[in-house]
Amino acid sequence: MADSTLAIGAGAASTPRRQVGSLKKLARRRATTALLLCAPLIVLIVSLKVYPTFYAVFLSLLDRKMNSFVGFDNYIFLLSRPSFQLVIFQSCLFALTAVLMKALFGFVLAHLMHNIRGKNQRIWRGLLLVPWVIPLALSTLTWWWLFDPSYSAFNWTLNWLGFESIPFLGTTWNARIAVIAVNVWFGAPFFMIMYLAALKSVPEQLYEAAAIDGASAWQKLIFITLPMMRNIILITVLYSLIVTFADFDIVRILTNGGPQDSTHLFATYAFTVGIQSGNIPRGASVSLFMLPVLATLAFFVLRDVMKRNKEIST
Amino acid sequence: MTSVTAGAGAVPRKPKVGSLERQNRWALRGSYAALSVFVVMFLIPPFYMIMTSLKSSAEISAQKGNPWIAQNPTLENFIYLISNAQFQRYFFNSVWVTALVVVISMTIAILAAFSLSRMGFKGSQVISTGVFLTYLVPPSLLFIPLFQIVGSLGLINNTWVLVLLFPTLAVPFCTWIMIGYFSSIPRELDEAALIDGANYLQILTKIFIPVALPGIIAATIFAFTVGWGAFLYPLAYLYSADQAVLTVGIVRELIRGDVFAWGTIMAACVMGAAPPIIIYTFLMDYYVAGLTAGATKG
Amino acid sequence: MSQVSIRKVVKAYEGDVQAVKGIDLEIGDHEFVVLVGPSGCGKSTTLRMIAGLEEITSGEIWIGGDVVNDVPPRDRDIAMVFQNYALYPHMSVFENMAFGLKLRKFPKDDIKRRVDDAAKMLDIEMLLDRKPKALSGGQRQRVAMGRAIVRNPKVFLFDEPLSNLDAKLRVQMRTEIKKVHQLVPTTTIYVTHDQVEAMTLADRVVVMNHGVIEQVGAPQELYHNPQTRFVAGFIGSPAMNFMPCRLEQAAGALRVRLSDKLSFPVPASRTARYSAHAGKSNLVLGLRPEHILDARPHVEPDQHDFDMTIDVVEPMGMESLVYFTVEGVPVCGRVSPNAGAAAGKSMKLRADLSNMHLIDDSTGKVL
Numbered sequence: 001m002a003d004s005t006l007a008i009g010a011g012a013a014s015t016p017r018r019q020v021g022s023l024k025k026l027a028r029r030r031a032t033t034a035l036l037l038c039a040p041l042i043v044l045i046v047s048l049k050v051y052p053t054f055y056a057v058f059l060s061l062l063d064r065k066m067n068s069f070v071g072f073d074n075y076i077f078l079l080s081r082p083s084f085q086l087v088i089f090q091s092c093l094f095a096l097t098a099v100l101m102k103a104l105f106g107f108v109l110a111h112l113m114h115n116i117r118g119k120n121q122r123i124w125r126g127l128l129l130v131p132w133v134i135p136l137a138l139s140t141l142t143w144w145w146l147f148d149p150s151y152s153a154f155n156w157t158l159n160w161l162g163f164e165s166i167p168f169l170g171t172t173w174n175a176r177i178a179v180i181a182v183n184v185w186f187g188a189p190f191f192m193i194m195y196l197a198a199l200k201s202v203p204e205q206l207y208e209a210a211a212i213d214g215a216s217a218w219q220k221l222i223f224i225t226l227p228m229m230r231n232i233i234l235i236t237v238l239y240s241l242i243v244t245f246a247d248f249d250i251v252r253i254l255t256n257g258g259p260q261d262s263t264h265l266f267a268t269y270a271f272t273v274g275i276q277s278g279n280i281p282r283g284a285s286v287s288l289f290m291l292p293v294l295a296t297l298a299f300f301v302l303r304d305v306m307k308r309n310k311e312i313s314t
Numbered sequence: 315m316t317s318v319t320a321g322a323g324a325v326p327r328k329p330k331v332g333s334l335e336r337q338n339r340w341a342l343r344g345s346y347a348a349l350s351v352f353v354v355m356f357l358i359p360p361f362y363m364i365m366t367s368l369k370s371s372a373e374i375s376a377q378k379g380n381p382w383i384a385q386n387p388t389l390e391n392f393i394y395l396i397s398n399a400q401f402q403r404y405f406f407n408s409v410w411v412t413a414l415v416v417v418i419s420m421t422i423a424i425l426a427a428f429s430l431s432r433m434g435f436k437g438s439q440v441i442s443t444g445v446f447l448t449y450l451v452p453p454s455l456l457f458i459p460l461f462q463i464v465g466s467l468g469l470i471n472n473t474w475v476l477v478l479l480f481p482t483l484a485v486p487f488c489t490w491i492m493i494g495y496f497s498s499i500p501r502e503l504d505e506a507a508l509i510d511g512a513n514y515l516q517i518l519t520k521i522f523i524p525v526a527l528p529g530i531i532a533a534t535i536f537a538f539t540v541g542w543g544a545f546l547y548p549l550a551y552l553y554s555a556d557q558a559v560l561t562v563g564i565v566r567e568l569i570r571g572d573v574f575a576w577g578t579i580m581a582a583c584v585m586g587a588a589p590p591i592i593i594y595t596f597l598m599d600y601y602v603a604g605l606t607a608g609a610t611k612g
Numbered sequence: 613m614s615q616v617s618i619r620k621v622v623k624a625y626e627g628d629v630q631a632v633k634g635i636d637l638e639i640g641d642h643e644f645v646v647l648v649g650p651s652g653c654g655k656s657t658t659l660r661m662i663a664g665l666e667e668i669t670s671g672e673i674w675i676g677g678d679v680v681n682d683v684p685p686r687d688r689d690i691a692m693v694f695q696n697y698a699l700y701p702h703m704s705v706f707e708n709m710a711f712g713l714k715l716r717k718f719p720k721d722d723i724k725r726r727v728d729d730a731a732k733m734l735d736i737e738m739l740l741d742r743k744p745k746a747l748s749g750g751q752r753q754r755v756a757m758g759r760a761i762v763r764n765p766k767v768f769l770f771d772e773p774l775s776n777l778d779a780k781l782r783v784q785m786r787t788e789i790k791k792v793h794q795l796v797p798t799t800t801i802y803v804t805h806d807q808v809e810a811m812t813l814a815d816r817v818v819v820m821n822h823g824v825i826e827q828v829g830a831p832q833e834l835y836h837n838p839q840t841r842f843v844a845g846f847i848g849s850p851a852m853n854f855m856p857c858r859l860e861q862a863a864g865a866l867r868v869r870l871s872d873k874l875s876f877p878v879p880a881s882r883t884a885r886y887s888a889h890a891g892k893s894n895l896v897l898g899l900r901p902e903h904i905l906d907a908r909p910h911v912e913p914d915q916h917d918f919d920m921t922i923d924v925v926e927p928m929g930m931e932s933l934v935y936f937t938v939e940g941v942p943v944c945g946r947v948s949p950n951a952g953a954a955a956g957k958s959m960k961l962r963a964d965l966s967n968m969h970l971i972d973d974s975t976g977k978v979l
Binding site for chain 2: 041051053059124125135189190193246249291294297
Binding site: 527 | 663664665684685686690691692694695696697698699700701702711712715716759763
């Protein structure tokens with residue numbers, strides 16, 4: 001391509017070879033600047049997210065004093081303990097139930113909101129999003145107060161209606177339900193917002209065409225709404241599964257894993273074992289049990305996002 | 315659906331149209347009713363939070379009457395907190411930590427997003443996807459190894475550790491949002507600016523940031539929310555009262571098994587929840603944009 | 613001192629795809645040159661290389677006597693008008709136009725004077741405080757031009773600026789652009805795929821195809837003397853008719869034979885040029901529709917009548933287009949609206965061979 005025998009007019013200073021060289025330099029300079037701009041991000045992520053993950057694996061293979069290698073002993077020990085087996089069960093139960101309910105509520109709410117047009121919708125939306133806005137730790141405290149064994153306002157209302165008081169956090173299943181309820185209260189608005197956005201993006205004409213074709217409201221839902229919203233539904237459910245599965249705040253504040261370890265999740269159990277009892281390697285092992293599930297979920301999220309990523313990067 | 319009758323004695327056509335309208339009106343009324351139920355359910359905790367904060371310890375312990383309404387509302391809890399040095403410390407720590415975290419996170423995110431969405435270079439795709447992936451790694455996985463790392467840095471029980479760690483919670487998603495917004499700016503705008511004589515820094519500051527301002531606000535709100543409300547990291551790494559932030563401070567210090575302090579606790583919660591709520595009231599649309607940006611733009 | 617020289621410029625992408633295959637072009641001071649051609653011919657790529665938005669794989673580009681290959685766009689002293697206007701959405705019209713001057717640290721009064729002058733010239737003074745989204749397409753295009761004018765550059769570059777406008781607006785803006793060039797005679801390089809724009813605006817037209825320049829010349833020159841089949845078929849609307857033919861020599865006279873029944877004598881003025889190709893059979897006769905008329909009383913030299921069955925008639929008001937077939941090839945003619953053309957009927961047509969073109973089908977060159 002480089003035609004070195006270029007006939008140059010008067011006053012020309014550059015030779016072709018120098019042209020190509022400095023062009024390359026220009027291109028390289030831009031790529032270096034670009035990388036430099038990304039550097040803080042990469043350094044941050046690698047040092048405080050990637051490295052700790054691998055470090056956690058390393059830690060989980062050590063003994064309590066962190067002097068010697070014990071291989072998979074921590075994992076085997078954990079799996080043999082009933083309290084940990086409960087943790088596995090509870091985490092899965094919690095994640096699946098809570099996400100299902102959040103998705104359902106969010107879906108219903110989105111449809112209800114969609115019926116309201118114009119400015120009013122903003123007001124309702126504003127009110128319904130409040131659970132999401134309040135810091136979770138603080139709103140969980142309020143729930144704890146609402147569930148308090150002696151002073152619960154809920155129980156006062158039940159008594160006033162003629163019912164017995166309920167020990168919300170006192171029994172195993174009550175506590176589990178309470179934890180799930182708080183999580184659903186907190187997360188449903190998120191689902192509502194996402195689904196509402198998705199609903200808005202379904203062209204009105206599709207529904208009109210279906211109406212002419214004779215579809216009932218139920219059929220419209222099944223054959224038009226759900227398929228068009230499929231992507232958003234999938235992404236929000238997967239994302240929420242990941243976040244709910246790894247939740248810490250609610251259980252820690254509401255029940256601290258009790259009563260009798262019946263509400264412990266991986267996160268809270270890891271905290272109790274690792275930080276409170278001071279057994280770092282075992283705590284790391286607890287956390288790492290989440291990795292396979294998280295990785296699988298992340299894989300599915302990634303696959304869906306990659307499709308859209310192609311359009312975005314350059 | 316036609317109800318045409320032959321000849322005279324016409325059935326008025328109006329009810330046909332009216333009944334459709336009436337159907338819609340009933341659907342609307344039903345929606346409002348159902349939504350009201352949900353609103354009540356969603357707002358019970360915040361409402362009760364405020365109510366309790368207005369009760370004196372005497373009223374709480376007396377347990378007389380309807381707990382849902384403050385019988386003798388008083389501001390004594392708030393006054394107590396505002397003049398309490400420890401609470402002031404918590405609030406102050408939360409403020410400066412969150413402020414720093416927001417600035418740091420947004421700077422990193424904007425620079426990286428500009429680079430990834432505009433200056434196409436080998437591997438930018440990989441990095442973008444990687445950024446999104448790491449967002450899915452939860453703090454509950456990292457806090458144990460980070461405990462060791464933070465310890466070796468000598469930052470245990472030092473509020474500065476939050477300034478170091480909180481950006482990891484916010485930056486991935488903020489970058490993701492900004493990449494989405496930056497990518498939607500047409501390339502011709504860059505080229506026009508290049509010809510007008512701008513260098514890359516000027517393009518970023520004079521063109522991209524103003525045009526993508528909604529995205530920046532949304533991402534900033536997100537970073538603020540994450541920083542202000544974070545609980546696990548502060549709980550794991552901060553121990554003394556003067557190093558704590560609001561979330562940990564309220565939960566750990568104020569709960570002393572003393573039931574009658576709940577008025578104070580709730581008042582503290584109200585004050586802790588106030589900044590996000592205030593921001594939310596004024597910038598609700600950006601809040602929502604930030605949430606949906608994840609799905610629609612990225 | 614604002615000539616532009618393009619010398620042996622090549623633009624290649626990865627995978628050895630060559631968008632521009634080595635072109636040479638000299639553009640003089642104050643000239644209005646239009647690069648025209650179909651999509652993918654390399655005209656936009658060439659323009660962007662002149663602007664500095666694309667890197668030059670090899671060759672040299674000179675602006676005003678300096679080589680600009682390694683010079684960034686801001687230092688080339690050029691201004692560009694984009695197809696999609698590229699107006700900064702968050703700035704007012706005034707700020708959009710002033711942006712380049714502000715970056716170059718011009719004094720405030722100077723900026724205001726320049727912007728006001730340009731706004732007056734383009735009739736957009738009342739829009740100075742508005743934001744781009746409050747403007748119509750035509751107004752936005754004018755602002756884009758204003759932004760280029762205030763810079764007072766050596767060269768204006770236009771990248772298909774009228775493609776996004778509706779037909780009527782396009783005609784209006786074409787005239788505007790021509791008027792502006794008369795007032796501000798900056799060297800202009802204009803890219804379009806519309807040959808009508810090229811013909812009406814240009815001092816010289818550069819026809820490009822597949823990354824090479826087919827022909828350069830004044831509009832009239834390209835119209836009357838196209839050098840290749842591509843140029844002949846690209847310029848002019850409706851397009852030139854191409855009919856396969858044979859060149860026969862009989863009794864010292866050349867005839868162009870289209871079919872067993874249809875042939876025309878070659879005009880005397882062309883005999884010398886074509887005699888060398890007598891007997892060849894892979895030739896194409898190029899005849900513009902405006903040179904296939906209805907038979908009128910007065911016959912000019914080199915005009916020959918023939919009968920033809922008309923397939924389709926398109927009445928255009930001031931004329932009618934008639935379509936017929938010769939040996940399977942559709943041919944178009946332009947006849948008077950009163951000539952009595954009707955579909956399915958036979959009609960007497962007249963071919964004006966003084967404007968004929970003979971093309972060698974194997975090389976595509978006009979003989």
